[in-house]
Amino acid sequence: MSGDKEAIRGGSRLTRRRFLESSALGGAAAALTLGGEAPGVAAAPPEGKDFELDEFTIADLQGGMKSGKFSAASLTEKYLARIREIDRAGPAINSVIEVNPDALEIARGLDRERKAKGPRGPLHGIPILIKDNIATRDRMMTTAGSLALVGAVPPQDSFVARSLREAGAVILGKTNLSEWANWRSSHSSSGWSGRGGLTHNPYALDRNPCGSSSGSAVAVSANLCAVAVGTETDGSIVCPSSANGIVGIKPTLGLVSRSGVVPIAHSQDTAGPMARTVADAAILLRALAGVDAEDAATAASSGKVPADYAKFLDPKGLSGARVGVVRKYCGFSDAVDRLMNEAIAEMKRQGAEVIDPADIDTHGKFADTEDLVLQYEFKADLNAYLARLAPDAPVHTLAEIIGFNERNKEKEMPYFGQELFVKSEARGPLTSKEYVEALEKNHRLARTQGIDAVMDKFRLDALVAPTGGPAWTTDLVNGDHGAGGSSDAAAVAGYPNISVPTGFIFGLPVGISFFGRAWSEPTLIKLAYAFELATHQRRPPRFLPTADLRV
DSSP: OOOTTOOOOSSOOHHHHHHHHHHHHHHHHTOOOOOOOOTOOOOOOOOOOOOOOOOOOOOHHHHHHHHHHHHHHHHHHHHHHHIIIISSSTTOOOEEEEEETTHHHHHHHHHHHHHOOOOOOOTTOOOEEEEBBBBOOSSOOOOOTOOOTTOOOOOOHHHHHHHHTTTOEEEEEOOOOOOHHHHHTTTOTTEEEETTOOOTTTTTTTTTSSSSSSSHHHHHHTSSEEEEEEEEEETHHHHHHHTOOEEEEOOOSSSBBBBTOOSOTTTEEEEEEEEHHEEEEEEEHHHHBBBBBBBBBGGGTTTTTTTTGGOOOTTTTTTOOEEEEEEGGOSSHHHHHHHHHHHHHHHHHTEEEEESSSOOTTTSHHHHHHHHHHHHHHHHHHHHHTSSTTTTTSSHHHHHHHHHHHTTTHHHOOSOOOHHHHHHTTTTOOOOHHHHHHHHHIIIIIIIIIIIHHHHHHHHHEEEOOOOOOBBOOTTTTOOOOOOOHHHHHHHOOOOEEEEEEEEEETTTEEEEEEEEEEOOOHHHHHEEEHHHHHOOOOOOOOOOSSOOOO
């Protein structure tokens, strides 16, 4: 949850045989060949027309539908046209793995309902993209980017998809991702999947979009949808949000149901909103949150979900707040440190009391046990997900997926292998002493002795740290080589984390993370919104072939 040009298609579902015969790995590899410019000089961006809906918020779109300027159908048509124009052609950012062949008909039905009854709420008629590991029982596929799941029909909509439909959203399509949410190899390239090929960072096309919610972040940043849904196990919402200049919320574990989401690990997995503004992310979060009988973790959210997260959008939200700086997450980049210091200075100007440093004493002490827990849970959780697929599904166990990848290695493993799959398959049951002790250690070090301890010590409302550094160049030979990041403590603890744009380095966006205790989304939204209004660091991408090192 934690990267085929033919993947967008209308009409009926492709057969598994036909899809494998037309695999687009060749096209994905070709997309890596970018023009040879002099070092440090970015060529002119690919030609592209201005887009009428650039940077439109949910409120803007609802206002247009209320006035009659737009309809859900016209918005859907405009976004679909924009996907064809710059996702498939032009800069070819390759963020959308598949469009919903029924999207226009759904939108027309919502227009009729609006006319007869009025809107259901703020998402009525709003086109949304969701990650391709979030199940939909419709004419789209749910594959986690893997050819092994082509043709596998989920038994029902995921809770996320069902909630979006009930809110009146138009599910426009599925986004590409780092295959299996980037849990297949430690040498992977984020944003690549066997089914979808490579997604490109819209700020510099040779740069990586981070992952695993690569396509969701890129599509939102490039204005291919109003908002999108990603998933995270550790960094998979906040890192691509940072690298693509958008807002991402990784919720408290249990706030959003995981039922029907292709899993990595139930102790850390969650879905969450990705948007261009904190306000839009807050609106989407409310639609996603709720108790689900099929996900026991959501029972803990009962009574903790406000009627409307938007009520916490306070322009003066930083005034009087106590914010701690986790300096142990800094120091990997002088340029990122400068942005952090500027952000801290702005928070102080907005009335925040900043405690610097406010380090997490257990920082770096649970990396090994996190990996161990994920290996155990991936095998158990994925096998449980696959067991619910129809009997004629192509695979039903992790072992069968490993075999599929070996038989189809030229398509599935041309750049990196599946050693994490093999390690997970070798693990025992979740009753194993090794697993039980590792999970207890994770929670103790990340929660009680980690985030909770430092927040108690300094009486903090939130912690802040750089989400990560600027996007690295994609390297399919050696894999990812990003430097820095602060997602692990909140991820292992199961606590909320919000990334907000905080500045640019050579034209590449960088985010700052606000994170804190379980169920503190209202406080984090308040702080993040005030910071966003004070800094205005969201800037649309230019689709440059490479970063402009002169700026």
